[in-house]
Amino acid sequence: MKSFEELTNDLAPKKFGLYGKIWVAFLVVVILGAMYAYYQQATKGLVITGMRDYALWGIYISNFVFFVAISLVGSLVTAILRLSGVKWATPLTRISEIIAVAAIIMGGLTIIIDMGRPDRILNLFTHGRLQSPIVWDVIVITTYLVISILLLYFPLLPDLQILRRKYKNKKKLSKWYGKFSLNWNGNTTQRKIYKWSIQTLSVLIVPVAFGIHTVTAWLFATTYRPGWDSSNFGPYFIAGAFVAGAGGVISLMYVLRRTHHLKDYITDFHFDQMGKLLVLLILVYLYFNVNEYLVPAYKTTEKEAAHLKELFFGDEALLFWTVIIVGLVIPAVLLLFKKMRKPLPLFIIGLIVVIGAWWKRFIIVTPTLLHPFLPIQGVPESWHHYNPTHLEWLITWGTLAGAMLIVTLLVRFIPIIPIHETAEENNIVEPEKTASDEKS
Amino acid sequence: MDKNKDTIKSRRNFINNGIKLGLLTAIGGAAVAKSLKNEEMVELMDTDGNLIKVPVTKIEEHSSLKTDSYNVREGYPNKKFVMVIDLARCKNAKQCISACNKNHFVSGDNAWLKVYKMQDNPESSPYWMPNLCQHCDKPACVKVCPVDATFKRRDGIVLIDNERCIGCRFCMAACPYSVRVFNWDEPNQGEALVKLEMSMEHFEYSPDHAGVPSVKGTVDKCDFCPHMIDKRELPHCVSACPNGVYFFGDLYEDSVTNGDETFQLSTLLKEKAGYRLMEDLGTAPSVYYLPPKDRQEEFEKGLENFTEYQSVEKTEES
Numbered sequence: 001m002k003s004f005e006e007l008t009n010d011l012a013p014k015k016f017g018l019y020g021k022i023w024v025a026f027l028v029v030v031i032l033g034a035m036y037a038y039y040q041q042a043t044k045g046l047v048i049t050g051m052r053d054y055a056l057w058g059i060y061i062s063n064f065v066f067f068v069a070i071s072l073v074g075s076l077v078t079a080i081l082r083l084s085g086v087k088w089a090t091p092l093t094r095i096s097e098i099i100a101v102a103a104i105i106m107g108g109l110t111i112i113i114d115m116g117r118p119d120r121i122l123n124l125f126t127h128g129r130l131q132s133p134i135v136w137d138v139i140v141i142t143t144y145l146v147i148s149i150l151l152l153y154f155p156l157l158p159d160l161q162i163l164r165r166k167y168k169n170k171k172k173l174s175k176w177y178g179k180f181s182l183n184w185n186g187n188t189t190q191r192k193i194y195k196w197s198i199q200t201l202s203v204l205i206v207p208v209a210f211g212i213h214t215v216t217a218w219l220f221a222t223t224y225r226p227g228w229d230s231s232n233f234g235p236y237f238i239a240g241a242f243v244a245g246a247g248g249v250i251s252l253m254y255v256l257r258r259t260h261h262l263k264d265y266i267t268d269f270h271f272d273q274m275g276k277l278l279v280l281l282i283l284v285y286l287y288f289n290v291n292e293y294l295v296p297a298y299k300t301t302e303k304e305a306a307h308l309k310e311l312f313f314g315d316e317a318l319l320f321w322t323v324i325i326v327g328l329v330i331p332a333v334l335l336l337f338k339k340m341r342k343p344l345p346l347f348i349i350g351l352i353v354v355i356g357a358w359w360k361r362f363i364i365v366t367p368t369l370l371h372p373f374l375p376i377q378g379v380p381e382s383w384h385h386y387n388p389t390h391l392e393w394l395i396t397w398g399t400l401a402g403a404m405l406i407v408t409l410l411v412r413f414i415p416i417i418p419i420h421e422t423a424e425e426n427n428i429v430e431p432e433k434t435a436s437d438e439k440s
Numbered sequence: 441m442d443k444n445k446d447t448i449k450s451r452r453n454f455i456n457n458g459i460k461l462g463l464l465t466a467i468g469g470a471a472v473a474k475s476l477k478n479e480e481m482v483e484l485m486d487t488d489g490n491l492i493k494v495p496v497t498k499i500e501e502h503s504s505l506k507t508d509s510y511n512v513r514e515g516y517p518n519k520k521f522v523m524v525i526d527l528a529r530c531k532n533a534k535q536c537i538s539a540c541n542k543n544h545f546v547s548g549d550n551a552w553l554k555v556y557k558m559q560d561n562p563e564s565s566p567y568w569m570p571n572l573c574q575h576c577d578k579p580a581c582v583k584v585c586p587v588d589a590t591f592k593r594r595d596g597i598v599l600i601d602n603e604r605c606i607g608c609r610f611c612m613a614a615c616p617y618s619v620r621v622f623n624w625d626e627p628n629q630g631e632a633l634v635k636l637e638m639s640m641e642h643f644e645y646s647p648d649h650a651g652v653p654s655v656k657g658t659v660d661k662c663d664f665c666p667h668m669i670d671k672r673e674l675p676h677c678v679s680a681c682p683n684g685v686y687f688f689g690d691l692y693e694d695s696v697t698n699g700d701e702t703f704q705l706s707t708l709l710k711e712k713a714g715y716r717l718m719e720d721l722g723t724a725p726s727v728y729y730l731p732p733k734d735r736q737e738e739f740e741k742g743l744e745n746f747t748e749y750q751s752v753e754k755t756e757e758s
Contacts, residue, residue, distance in 0.1 A: 045656045046607075047625035053550045056609045056622065116607015116622065116657030120587075123606050127587040134586035134610055222584065224616045224721050372618045373718060374571060378554040378751030 002264075004430045007423055008166050011415045014260060020408075027405045034398020037391040038113065046116055048391045054376055055369050055386035060114035062361035063396050066244065067107030067403065068141070068216045069237070069357065073245020074100025074148050075209035079202040088273055090425060091265050091417045095256065096249050097152040098416075102406035103248075104145045104212075106399045111137075113395060133218045140211040147208055151201045154194065157184040158420035162430065213241045220364070226296075226303035227368035236288040242281045243328070244357035250274050250350030252407065254343055256416050265417045268342060275341030278353065282332040289324065307371040315385075316367050323363060327356020489694055489704045505670045512647055515593030520691035520726075521575070521664055522596065523678075524708060527732035529685045530555065530568040532742030539680030540572075540662070541752050544651030545629040550621045551751035552650075552662045553677055557742075567732035568742050570685065572677070573598060573619045573662035574717060574725030581611035581620065590659070596691070596726045597664045599647040605658035612659060616718055617725075620661045627654035664726075674699055683736075691726075 002010070016024060041048050051058045077096035081089040112118050128135045160181035167174040184190060217237035220228035230236075250271070257266045293311075296304040311320045331349045334340040340349065366386045370376070376384055388396075423430065481493045505516055532555050540546065540553045552572060559566040575598045582592050589605040592598050612620040633653060637643040645652070648670070650663035665675035673679070678686040679699055687703065689696030694705045708714065712730040 045623070045625040049624075052624065053612065053621050054618070056612045114608070116609065116659075117605065120604070120606045123587040123589075123604055127589075127604060129586060129588050132584050132586040132610070134584070134608060138586075219610070220613075223614045224580065225613070369613070373616045374618050375556060375558070376618075377556050377748055379550045379749065381749050383549070 002426075002428065004423060004428050007428055008162060008419055010262070010264065011417045011419045011422070012163060012166060013411065013413050013415060016412065017259075020259070020412075024405070024408060027401045027408065030394075030401035031398050031405065034395045034401070037394040037398070040391055041113075041395065042118075048389060050386055050388045050392055052383040052386075053379060054372065054383055055366055057114070057365055057369060058386055059362060059388045059392060059396050060110055062365040063358070063399060064107050064110040064114065065216055065237075065361040065365070066358045067103045067110060067399070068212055069241035069244045069361070070248045070354070071100045071103035071107060071144070071148070071245070072209050072213055072238070072241035073249055074151065075205045076242050076245055077249060078151055079205045079209070082202050083206075087425070088270060090421050091262075091270065092249060092253060092274070093155070093421075094152070094414070094416055094418055095252050096245070097148065098407055098410045099245070099248050099252060100148045101145070101152055102403040102410070104141065104148060105406060106403040108141055108145070109402070110399050113399070133215060133222050136215045137212070137219065140208060140215050144205070144208045144212045147201055147205045151198070151205060154197050154201065155418055155421065156414055157181050157194065158186060159415050159418060160184065161186070162419050163415070210238060213237050220368075224373070225368050226301075226371060227307045227364075230292060230296075232288060232291050236285075236292050239281070239285040239288045240357065240360065243278070243285045244354060246274065246278045246281050247350040247353035247357060250278065250346055251354060254347035254350070256411065257343070260411075260416060262417060265422065271343045271346045272338070272341045275335045275346050275349075278350070279332050279335045282328050282335075282353075286328055286332070289328075303371065303373060307368060310367055310371065311363065316363060319359060320363055323356050323360045327353060327360065485693075485695060485702075489707075505672060512599070513591055513593060515595030515597055515666070516669070517594070518692060519595040521669070522689060522691045522696065522705065523572075523575075523664075523675075523727045524687040524689075524696050524703075524705070524714065524730060525570055525727060526685050526687070526712075526730040527567055527569060528730060528735050529683045530570060530732075530742075531683055531737045532557075532568040532745045533682055534745050535680040535682055536570060536677035536686065537751060538753070539676040542632075543665075543676045544649075544660075544663075545627075545633040545654065546651060546660075546752055547627045547629045547654070548621055548623065548660075549750075549752060552619065552621060552660065554751050555742075557746060557748075565732070566739050567735075568739070569729070570677070571617060571619065571717075572727070573664070574617050574723065574727045575664055577724035577726065578722060580614040580616065580721075580723060584610045584614045586610065597666060599663055599666070600650065600659055600661060601647045602650075602655045602658040602660070603645060605655075607657040607659070609659065616721055616723065620659050622659055623654050623656050626656045629653060 037048075049058060049060075073096045077089055078093045078100075082093065112121060115121065124135065124138055128138070130136075158181075160177045161184040164174050164177040164181060167177065214234040214237065217233040221230055221233035223229065253266050253270070253274070257263060293308065297308050297312075300308070310316050331353050334349060335346070340346065370384065370386065422428075480496045482496055482499070483491045484494050484499075486492050507517075510516070534555060537551050537553055537555065541551055544552065546552060554571055556569045556571055557566060558569045575596055577592075577596065579590075579592055579598050581590050582598060585591075586608060587604055587606055589602070590598065590600045590611050607622070609622060612618075612622060629651070633651075636652065648663070649667040650660055654660050668675050674688050674697070675686075678688045681698070684698040684700055687696035687698045687701075687708075689702075689705060691705065696703055696705050696708065708730070709728055712733075714728040714730050716725045716728055
């Protein structure tokens with residue numbers, strides 16, 4: 001067993017190495033490119049995108065749905081697994097909470113990017129109307145963001161105090177850790193509040209998480225459009241969100257394990273467990289997909305049939321089947337084998353699942369819009385299709401880079417693995433803590 | 441039924457009395473003032489569809505339908521505007537589209553009013569179907585608008601306040617009739633609009649006249665021409681149509697007119713089996729269609745005018 005000092009040395013945040021610096025520089029360049037593209041959009045209008053009156057929502061909206069989806073993993077790992085007493089997930093709680101916070105921030109930003117008049121965003125508060133699903137989304141996303149930040153922050157308090165003590169010699173750094181730890185000293189009262197708060201937040205975040213993604217699904221399901229007009233949409237989106245989120249956690253835990261040398265903390269066992277969890281989640285999601293596509297395909301009402309034909313055999317068929325087969329079916333089958341749940345293969349599968357999840361949202365949003373009730377006539381030929389422009393892609397990449405930059409910066413300054421919780425679970429006592437306990 | 445026939449007959453006579461009176465009854469502008477002498481009598485239709493005789497001097501024209509208490513979000517009191525589109529008469533002449541585009545300064549690539557080439561099934565005949573905002577009584581667009589920028593008035597009209605619209609385009613996704621258009625770039629509305637604005641003493645934007653001006657990043661659509669109703673005139677598409685396809689009127693007065701002919705709305709819809717688009721969605725449109733039965737002209741004639749990829753003529757300057 002490791003001593004407390006070894007533990008903190010292992011888990012304390014690390015400065016960027018050369019690769020870390022290159023990575024941050026790369027993200028910053030992408031973000032700067034996106035800012036240039038957005039400047040174009042802000043001055044010229046949404047005309048710089050590939051969207052038009054029929055394909056009126058495009059990759060901004062599907063990217064937004066993706067962000068909301070992947071952010072749900074925070075509630076899955078930190079809340080659902082915590083509440084159901086799954087102990088092995090402890091080292092993954094912070095990773096998933098970091099993903100949740102980064103994704104939901106960029107999701108909120110993405111929806112503003114999609115607005116034709118972002119300068120009028122305050123109208124949502126001065127003229128907001130409760131019957132609009134967009135207003136529900138605004139309410140529930142801000143709530144989720146607040147709870148997610150708290151759920152990231154509260155378990156950090158003891159860790160920040162540990163870091164304050166660890167960096168005693170670096171006055172400035174130590175001071176900041178101390179400030180953010182809110183004078184944590186670990187006495188009985190504080191521990192009681194701490195436990196109670198985390199427990200309460202874990203319970204609270206579950207309905208809110210279901211809320212954000214159900215409401216996001218309702219942005220589509222509350223319209224009449226074939227392909228969206230489905231009572232299956234809420235649970236279908238939630239199931240898909242957990243798949244995306246689990247894939248995200250798997251990818252990130254692999255990367256961090258390598259960059260931060262965390263083999264002792266994120267073990268093959270964790271990958272194995274996450275692999276199994278991913279199989280379960282994919283199977284549930286596939287079940288909802290079967291409901292979503294096969295029931296209307298059985299009935300083939302005229303409009304649904306036109307939409308499904310496009311997906312199954314038409315212009316979108318290649319993408320549709322790639323997402324379903326490569327992004328979902330094959331990963332689920334492969335993960336049934338123990339070898340595939342080893343870190344590297346699982347990482348590759350997790351990454352494929354995440355990329356598939358991104359395109360899945362694309363498949364949900366635009367093809368439906370190109371199959372309206374009345375025929376598309378009297379508009380330029382190019383309006384019959386949707387092809388995102390370079391600037392539109394650049395902005396979208398910028399939001400993804402933004403999310404990754406938030407993750408990278410958080411990882412730079414806070415411990416990826418909860419030190420305090422790991423120490424407690426392994427009965428490792430902090431030498432100095434006994435002293436501070438006596439004082440209070 | 442006999443009674444109905446009688447009223448129709450007498451209405452035909454009345455129609456001969458002139459377009460102007462037809463308009464008066466249709467838009468409900470007739471006001472009766474005190475008369476002093478006996479003089480020439482004219483026939484007018486009351487709200488039950490009965491003809492009444494009124495001395496000419498008792499008729500007073502109001503210059504504007506607006507009263508001091510007029511509120512753009514409430515609309516005209518005691519009115520409920522409706523439109524009837526007779527598909528049997530439509531030959532895709534597209535004068536409606538031109539007039540609408542011109543008078544609303546439509547400058548994008550998607551007109552607010554379009555004539556669709558339709559065919560319901562392979563066995564039935566194709567037909568031309570004008571399509572514009574249906575001004576639904578249960579408008580899906582209004583329901584989803586997060587900021588109350590698009591709104592439903594008591595007189596049935598659905599409008600957009602483009603000074604409030606945030607450009608989320610949810611209304612466009614929600615509308616099953618695909619009638620909403622977005623200003624993707626800075627609208628290039630031309631000098632005509634500038635002249636119009638200059639001609640007004642104090643130009644002030646009002647949702648009553650959509651397109652004056654259009655605003656980048658906001659949604660536009662057919663406004664049912666409240667600015668024409670206010671002048672007691674018919675919407676541009678109605679008066680521009682050479683074939684009398686469009687009828688406009690007031691549900692409460694139960695009458696619609698295309699400028700040349702006036703009909704009792706309820707009778708017209710009954711006799712011609714009027715229907716509304718996508719009734720099953722429950723949107724309750726204010727626009728009725730009469731089936732394309734007994735057509736005056738072959739469908740094929742309209743093909744000459746059909747432009748699959750264009751609905752707004754581009755002027756040279758743009």
